[in-house]
Amino acid sequence: MIARGAAAFLALALAGCAHSSMVLLPDEDGGHGQVAILESGGKATDAVVNDANSRATLGGAQPSIRPVGALKPQEAALVGDLPPPAKSFTLYFLEGTTDMTPESAPVLDELRAEIAKRPGADVQVTGHTDTVGSDTDNDALSQKRAEEILNLLASKGFDRLIMSAVGRGERELKIPTADNVSSPPNRRVEVIVR
């Protein structure tokens, strides 16, 4: 009787104590990653959730991992609340200048539209050069290119507080080249909109 009573008590305790869980979802591009359960119930584990649409119940010494069908409504709502992914834009420049190439003008328009449709946007502007000229000059030129874009955006009414501009000189070439090589793809400003 005592053993049966203890078992019943245990079953009740387990039912009453909802467990933490983790649901691994497919990535937005269709693939999926992994989540390792490094510790569960105070003990190290080597369990890894490998399959998308799996639910791991956490807290036991041996976490249980099962396939999930449809998400619960509150889970689907939560996933629906995720902000859109960051989007990046690249604008190109004429050699040695802060003048955009004519082809980049429409990209600037797309960039403005993207910022405008994102509440609470954060805009990171990074300038780059090719390898023509000294490192010092290129640091300055890349910074000016980034600031040129930031100023253009500010002139269209975007708050400077949501934007930052930094120049990386010739350190991060898009297309690797030797020193003192003129390269249109390397003369660029990259903008990330979050």
Next chain:
Amino acid sequence: MVRGPLFLALSITVIASAASAEIARVKSTSGNAIVQRGANHIPAATGQALEAGDWLVTGKDGRMSLTFVDNTRFAVGPNSRIAVSKFEYDRTRQQGSFVTQVDRGSLAVVSGKIAKSGRDAMQVRTPNSLLGVRGTRFIVEVPK
């Protein structure tokens, strides 16, 4: 292409500025949702900047979403209490480490550059488990 002391100095500047300030921005919020920073309880607002150590706290009708500077995205569900206990990110090298603590409630995550920068560089702690995030989208739920 000379990578001398200037390069080093610039790198250090970038790391220092990344460590000090903004780590994320609030993208949406509804209902009772606050950011707790030390003793301050700040109502969550769209566009608000977050700092490492902030707690995200929602009531029974509260929700908020945010995007971090490494492109990680969060959606926080109702009745949640979640801390960004650690967030270190070097924008130049795109490396860092990120620890989130979910005391209760629900959190959806799409991991970003930090999770890609090293094995288990991004971790999520619940009261009874520790998860290592290896580049993915997932939900964590911690019932009361």
